[in-house]
Amino acid sequence: MNLNLMIVISTSLLLILLASIHIYWAFGGLWPGKNKQDLINKVFGRGNHFPSPFSCFVVAIGLFLFSCLPILWLVRSNFGLNPQSINMIRYGKIFVAIVFLLRGLLGYLPWVTKYWVPIFVFYTKRIYNPISLLIGISFLIMSV
Template identity: 75%
Template sequence: MTISSAADMNTNFILSIFTSLLLNILACIHIYWAFGGLWPGTNQQDLINKVFGRGNQFPSPFSCLVVAVGLVLFSSLPVLWLVRINLDLSPQITNLIRYSMIFVAIVFLVRGIIGYLPWVTKHWEPIFVRYTKRLYNPISLLIGFSFLLMSI
């Protein structure tokens, strides 16, 4: 193993663990909301304004749990990609993981970009736009680029 490939492995390891951990934290937040948690809001309408951006009804607990399950499944992809050689996966399964990671990257990159478009954000609550531009978009872009980097 060359120094370059060892550095790539370390980078992929750190990126995989960080991305998986971040997605699992986001999944935990969605589970918290499914069971009635209000953070970062102070009441349900404040939570809706900060997290959903408009309307007066927060998504159902079932919807929050579905998103949490999706995030947990997404979080498994970087780890699978990291250990794919040790698992002796077939080329078809390896390609399925790679294309799944590219799909997840696109989803998060699109989410991260949309929040910066003024013709989209004009329909959202100002507090949500502020949270989106300062927190949600950067996190989405970070996750998207992480998946993209890992899959190439």
């Protein structure tokens, strides 16, 4: 299996996993929290209201659509896509890269993290930021 294929498959699967977690939350799932407030603290970082199920579904749909971009890029020649469609896929991948790179980098800045509860800062710096940076870098690699 070549490196490009491994990056496409692993990035798409990771985004599908993240979309699935958001669907789980939309249906009332509490992991990784023990209760609603613990979940808010661990995945949202502040406040006492978790996003609505609709919001969770919107994020899940976005993540799923993002997961399709690498696959579309990989199989673009099989579908005979025109140059405009290929460019839209390329620009989409660059957009996704920027979104995830910003998410990954901003979470390390003290003036951003000072508004979050400590457990969220811990998870952000150890889990969420590295995953975001990995996804962003993967999309950059796929965009070259």
